[in-house]
Amino acid sequence: MSQVPALEVDNLTKKIKGKQIIKGVSFTLVPGEVFGFLGPNGAGKTTTIRMIVGLISPTSGTIKIGGKNVRTEFTEAMRHLGCIVENPELYPYLTGWENLEHFAKMDRSIPRSRLDEVVTLVGLTNRIHDRVSTYSLGMRQRLGIAQALLGKPKVLILDEPTNGLDPAGIREMREFIRQLAREENLSVLVSSHLLSEIQLMCDRVAIISKGAVLRTDSVQNLLAEQERVIWKAEPLPLAKQLLSEETDVTEGADGTLITLYNEPLLPDWNAKLVKRGVRVKEMRTQLPSLEDLFLEVTGGESID
Amino acid sequence: MINLVRNEMLKLLRKKRLYVIILIIAFLVPLFTYAQFKEIQEQREKLGNQDWRTVLQQEITDTQNRLSSSRIQDEWRKYLKIRLSQQQYYLENDIDPRAPGAPTFMRIFVENSIDLLLPLLVMVIVADLVSSEASGGTIKLLLTRPVKRWRILLSKYLAMLLSVSFIVLSVAVLSYGISGVVFGYGGWNMPLLTGFTVSGDELLTDHVHIVPQWQYILMEFGLVWYVCMIVGTLTFMLSVLLRSTAAVMGIMLASLIAGAILANMVASWESAKYFFMVNLNLTNYVSGMATPIEGMSLGFSMSVLAVWGIAGFIIAFVTFSKRDIY
Amino acid sequence: MKKYTLTIVSIVSIAATLLWLFGLGWTLQDQFSATKKMEQPKVKTESSTAKKQEGTLTIFALGDSLTRGTGDADGKGYTGYLTDRLKDKTNQDINLLNTAIKGETSRGLLKQLQQSEIQRQTKQADVIVMTIGGNDLFQQGAALESLDMNAINGKKQIYLNNVKKIYSQLRELNKDAVIYHVGLYNPFSNMPDASTTSSIVRDWNFQSAETAAGYENIVYVPTFDLFQLQVENYLYTDQFHPNTEGYKLIAERVASLINFEQEEKKS
Numbered sequence: 001m002s003q004v005p006a007l008e009v010d011n012l013t014k015k016i017k018g019k020q021i022i023k024g025v026s027f028t029l030v031p032g033e034v035f036g037f038l039g040p041n042g043a044g045k046t047t048t049i050r051m052i053v054g055l056i057s058p059t060s061g062t063i064k065i066g067g068k069n070v071r072t073e074f075t076e077a078m079r080h081l082g083c084i085v086e087n088p089e090l091y092p093y094l095t096g097w098e099n100l101e102h103f104a105k106m107d108r109s110i111p112r113s114r115l116d117e118v119v120t121l122v123g124l125t126n127r128i129h130d131r132v133s134t135y136s137l138g139m140r141q142r143l144g145i146a147q148a149l150l151g152k153p154k155v156l157i158l159d160e161p162t163n164g165l166d167p168a169g170i171r172e173m174r175e176f177i178r179q180l181a182r183e184e185n186l187s188v189l190v191s192s193h194l195l196s197e198i199q200l201m202c203d204r205v206a207i208i209s210k211g212a213v214l215r216t217d218s219v220q221n222l223l224a225e226q227e228r229v230i231w232k233a234e235p236l237p238l239a240k241q242l243l244s245e246e247t248d249v250t251e252g253a254d255g256t257l258i259t260l261y262n263e264p265l266l267p268d269w270n271a272k273l274v275k276r277g278v279r280v281k282e283m284r285t286q287l288p289s290l291e292d293l294f295l296e297v298t299g300g301e302s303i304d
Numbered sequence: 305m306i307n308l309v310r311n312e313m314l315k316l317l318r319k320k321r322l323y324v325i326i327l328i329i330a331f332l333v334p335l336f337t338y339a340q341f342k343e344i345q346e347q348r349e350k351l352g353n354q355d356w357r358t359v360l361q362q363e364i365t366d367t368q369n370r371l372s373s374s375r376i377q378d379e380w381r382k383y384l385k386i387r388l389s390q391q392q393y394y395l396e397n398d399i400d401p402r403a404p405g406a407p408t409f410m411r412i413f414v415e416n417s418i419d420l421l422l423p424l425l426v427m428v429i430v431a432d433l434v435s436s437e438a439s440g441g442t443i444k445l446l447l448t449r450p451v452k453r454w455r456i457l458l459s460k461y462l463a464m465l466l467s468v469s470f471i472v473l474s475v476a477v478l479s480y481g482i483s484g485v486v487f488g489y490g491g492w493n494m495p496l497l498t499g500f501t502v503s504g505d506e507l508l509t510d511h512v513h514i515v516p517q518w519q520y521i522l523m524e525f526g527l528v529w530y531v532c533m534i535v536g537t538l539t540f541m542l543s544v545l546l547r548s549t550a551a552v553m554g555i556m557l558a559s560l561i562a563g564a565i566l567a568n569m570v571a572s573w574e575s576a577k578y579f580f581m582v583n584l585n586l587t588n589y590v591s592g593m594a595t596p597i598e599g600m601s602l603g604f605s606m607s608v609l610a611v612w613g614i615a616g617f618i619i620a621f622v623t624f625s626k627r628d629i630y
Numbered sequence: 631m632k633k634y635t636l637t638i639v640s641i642v643s644i645a646a647t648l649l650w651l652f653g654l655g656w657t658l659q660d661q662f663s664a665t666k667k668m669e670q671p672k673v674k675t676e677s678s679t680a681k682k683q684e685g686t687l688t689i690f691a692l693g694d695s696l697t698r699g700t701g702d703a704d705g706k707g708y709t710g711y712l713t714d715r716l717k718d719k720t721n722q723d724i725n726l727l728n729t730a731i732k733g734e735t736s737r738g739l740l741k742q743l744q745q746s747e748i749q750r751q752t753k754q755a756d757v758i759v760m761t762i763g764g765n766d767l768f769q770q771g772a773a774l775e776s777l778d779m780n781a782i783n784g785k786k787q788i789y790l791n792n793v794k795k796i797y798s799q800l801r802e803l804n805k806d807a808v809i810y811h812v813g814l815y816n817p818f819s820n821m822p823d824a825s826t827t828s829s830i831v832r833d834w835n836f837q838s839a840e841t842a843a844g845y846e847n848i849v850y851v852p853t854f855d856l857f858q859l860q861v862e863n864y865l866y867t868d869q870f871h872p873n874t875e876g877y878k879l880i881a882e883r884v885a886s887l888i889n890f891e892q893e894e895k896k897s
Contacts, residue, residue: 053448056628078450085448089441093318102314105307106449147445313640322639358727361747365729369698372732395747466643473646499661515660523660526653590661602661 004067006031006080006187007052007155012061014047014211021047023212024061029155029187034177036202036219037191044211045191046086049159052189053083066154079107082153086160088144092133096124096143099132103147110150118146122176138169145176156180156188162197174201199287227261232282239278243269261285308451308459309466316429316463325425325471329478332421336413337483344404356400364391390592393497399514405491406484407517411524413479415591418528419584420564422475423535427556429467430539432549433460434624439547443629453625457544461617464540468532476525492518498590520590527586530606534580534613535560541616544624560584574599580612686723689713690755692748693739693762696812697730701866702877708812709759711881716888727751735765736792743799752803757888761812762796763789767834768817768870782830789834790841797845809848810884813838815857817870828858849887853880 007029014022022044029035039045050056052063054070054077063070066080090099100118104110119128122142132140141161148156161177162170178201180186192198198205199219206216215222230252233239240257243249246269250258259269273280316322347359367388371381394400414422434457437443446456480489494517515523535556542552563581576582577597585593586609589602691697691709699707706714713726729748731738739762742748752758766789767782800809816831818824831854839850856879857864857872864876872880 050629053444055444055447056630057626074452075450078448081448083448085444087441089444091315091318091440091442093320094315098314098318102311103445103449105311106446106451108307151450310636310640313643314636317636317639357747357750361729361751362727364747365731368731392745395745465647466640469646469650470639470643472650473642519656519660522649522653523657524653526650526655526657529650530654590657 005029005064006033006066007189008062008064008067009048009052010062010064012048012051012063013059014051014056015059021211022051022058023210025208025211025213026061027206027213027216029189031154031187032181032185033204034181034188034190034202036198036205037189037208038193038195038198038205039191039208040193043208045193045208046159047211048208049083049085049157049189049191053081053085053157054078055085079109079151080154081157082148082151082155083157084141084144084148084159084161085157087163088140088147090132090140090143090147093131095131096128096135096139096146099143100128100147100150104150107151114150114152118149121149122146137164138166141165141169141173149180154187156186158188159191160193161190162192162194170197177201195287228286229259229261229266230282230284230286231257231259231280233257233273234279234281238276239273239280242273242276242278246272305455305459305462308455309462312433312459312463313466316433316467319432321429321432322467322470325429326474326478328425329474330482333413333479333482337409337486340409340412340483341486357395357398360391360395360400364388364395367391386592390497397497397514399495399497404487405494406480406487406489407491407521408494409483409487410476410479411517411521413483414475414521414524414528415587417475418531418587419567420560422472422528422532423560423584424557425471426468426532426536427539427553427560429471430464430536431543431552431556433464433540434543435547435549435552438629439549447629454621457621457624461537461540461620464536465533468536469529472525472529472532475528476521492516496520498523498592524587524590527590531584531586531609534609535584537613537620538580538616541620544620573597577604578608580609583608686725687716687720687756688725688727688754689716689757689759690751690807691726691728691730691759692742693730693760693812694734694765695730695732695871696761696764696880697728697759698732699877700732701868701871701873703874706877708872708877708880708884711878712759712884712888715881715885719885727755730761733765734762736762736789736796740792740795740799743796749803752800755804755807758800758804758807758809759812759884760809762793763834763838764814766792767814767831786834786837790837793838793841794844797842797848801845801848807847808888809845810851810887811838811842811848812851812880812884813853815853815861815872817857817861817865819858819861851880851884851887853883856880856883 005028009028010026012022012025013020025044025048027035037045037049047056051058052065052070054074057071063077065077068077068080070077090096091102094102097115097119100115104112104115119125122145124139124142124146127135127139132143135143141164145158148158158177162173165173174197177188177190181188190198190201202219204216204218205222207214207222231239231243232255236255236257240249240251243257243259246265247259247262252258270280270283367384371384371388434443437446447453449456495514496517497513498515498520499513539552539556542555543549546552546555559581563579563584566576566579567582567585574597577600582597583600583605586602586605589605689709689712695701697707697709699705699710702710704710707728709726709728709730713724716722716724729742729751731742734742739760743752766785797809813835814831816824816828818827821827835850835852835854839852842848842850857876864872864879866873866876
């Protein structure tokens with residue numbers, strides 16, 4: 001961690017018409033890391049991302065990309081950044097190639113050979129000279145990534161990158177992002193409202209709600225804390241009584257019991273139940289839903 | 305910067321709007337050519353005399369007769385008087401202000417389209433220059449490049465300037481080329497009078513001098529270009545301020561048409577002369593027509609337009625570089 | 631091809647920008663530099679000398695509202711009906727030029743005659759018809775109310791003086807054309823003071839005819855008798871100008887004279 005962070009966000013705030021939308025967001029991305037930005041719609045993910053990419057000016061706080069301040073050294077900072085904010089909206093009346101050429105011309109440091117590289121990278125070689133209006137959503141998404149990678153950025157920002165993609169497309173995208181981080185030492189900031197997506201893609205996650213970051217941690221740590229075990233057993237009241245001697249128990253909706261996941265103790269709990277004549281029918285772990293995680297992290301505060 | 309402007313020109317061309325504009329002009333010019341041709345023909349038939357002097361004399365007599373009527377409005381009387389002295393001047397100096405020919409048609413066409421038609425065409429091109437990027441979402445990609453915002457807007461402004469020049473050029477070329485089929489292509493050297501100044505209801509001829517028609521046309525096109533640039537700049541500003549291209553067009557259309565109406569009825573509302581839309585008819589000053597409001601002159605109108613243009617330019621650039629994009 | 635379009639359009643646009651900027655600059659220089667002086671056109675576009683059109687009879691009409699045709703429902707006036715009549719009688723093409731102005735006085739006409747175009751048309755004319763003097767005398771009907779003989783005599787002298795100059799000027803410009811000066815009628819001949827007004831108009835006509843007689847080929851055409859009886863049937867609603875019937879009467883009278891003249895010339 002001695003090197004310069006790829007992206008540094010420090011105490012970022014935004015006030016719109018007297019209303020505090022973003023309340024002091026801070027986080028840091030190290031090179032080669034995929035960082036998830038998790039929160040429900042309306043939590044402030046997109047506003048934060050737009051401040052990072054320079055579309056919205058923050059009320060206070062600093063953003064540094066590759067050590068360059070977005071406010072004072074806009075051009076230098078942007079040179080290290082590639083992004084797709086929300087949908088990859090490209091010029092539909094131009095061909096894919098013309099779109100890329102258009103954006104490449106805006107940065108003198110991009111050599112022409114780079115265009116061929118990114119087109120091959122995202123696998124659009126066959127259709128690149130067709131108009132974008134004829135592209136499918138997946139192809140537009142790929143073209144969007146191609147344009148984001150044009151300037152060989154240090155930081156790639158993707159806002160809801162799997163929105164509207166089919167399952168195969170989502171998996172492809174996920175692998176592609178991990179590959180980029182691994183092979184090009186790229187830091188990727190991914191925002192999403194889907195936990196499963198973040199979980200599979202990211203090294204670390206920031207949970208954001210109502211304009212503030214609630215937790216920043218590795219995915220493993222966050223989830224491990226919240227992982228649960230679902231029990232199906234007969235008779236239910238006895239099972240509940242026995243388990244509650246060991247840990248906290250809540251009753252599930254369809255005749256199940258829910259306890260925390262505690263790997264070393266789980267076999268003992270099970271043995272105890274069996275010993276006392278409870279028939280354990282099912283025992284499975286469950287990852288918490290985003291809602292659960294939120295309820296947990298925010299202490300009962302609802303998402304909206 | 306050249307690359308940025310090139311980008312903007314590419315988008316402009318690919319949107320095909322320039323072609324549409326050219327098509328519109330190519331469609332309208334034959335229409336007006338035919339109308340003009342009919343008018344000339346009818347005049348010849350009516351008078352049975354091909355001498356333009358007789359026609360002009362007849363017009364003068366008609367004007368004089370109208371002036372002698374007591375029911376005539378004061379404003380109209382003033383206008384007629386100015387026209388009269390001008391016609392007389394042409395006659396005395398043996399200059400036919402309407403000798404048929406493609407250059408003459410060009411001149412008449414451009415004089416008649418400076419206050420509405422050309423601004424409308426310019427508006428169609430400029431209206432979506434910025435607003436389409438905002439409504440299409442591409443502005444997000446455009447503004448996250450390592451290029452400062454004002455440079456991006458300036459490149460768009462320059463593209464606007466180039467396309468305005470292109471439109472004006474198309475008008476010149478098409479009106480010359482098409483009308484020449486009917487009227488012939490000669491007449492560039494015909495002498496024309498300019499430099500009339502209006503003071504009160506008198507036409508001052510102190511500065512009147514003769515210029516060949518080609519110079520006269522070049523001067524008028526210069527003014528047309530100026531007017532188009534101002535209209536373009538204001539449309540550009542609206543395009544920055546509003547996301548919806550339709551709203552930009554609506555506002556511009558309303559103010560341009562309001563200007564055309566106002567110019568005919570504001571004679572007694574003096575401060576209306578500070579509106580940009582009543583000042584669009586710059587070529588009238590060159591040809592010495594009466595002004596809609598007392599106290600307007602070429603210098604005045606150009607300054608009013610310049611003030612509006614500069615204000616629009618500043619507003620556009622300040623808003624664009626400060627604005628948050630959602 | 632697509633690539634070239636962009637380059638060509640850009641280059642053309644840049645060139646056009648420069649051209650229009652130059653035009654604009656020239657306008658500013660041209661319109662705002664006060665030192666410019668009117669230079670006379672070096673070459674006249676066309677010689678402005680008279681060119682008579684062969685085979686057509688050109689009638690040149692000048693004067694006041696009577697010649698203009700005020701009061702005629704068709705707006706033709708006696709000149710129009712005269713032309714119609716002559717067209718019926720002869721096979722010649724007739725070209726009518728009417729430069730009459732409503733409310734024209736003898737002084738105004740004299741001034742109009744100084745205009746080069748009027749002079750040029752005078753030269754081209756085969757026949758000249760005119761009405762003048764009505765406004766000198768009546769001033770739209772207002773002057774006769776007072777019946778101040780002194781004032782009327784003063785006006786008459788000025789008028790006769792002007793008419794002499796008009797005659798001379800016309801003759802100077804065109805030696806051959808016969809000039810028909812259509813005389814005055816009394817629009818008030820059914821009014822209380824009819825005897826007085828009629829005598830004034832008669833005297834006015836007499837003096838005019840006397841003046842006309844001093845020139846060659848100037849015919850003073852009387853109309854007093856046409857309107858003497860039943861004047862109300864021949865007047866327009868303003869009780870001053872003739873109506874269509876009145877104009878037809880005048881046209882008929884002038885037409886008969888012109889025919890006569892033409893035949894005389896032939897023989």
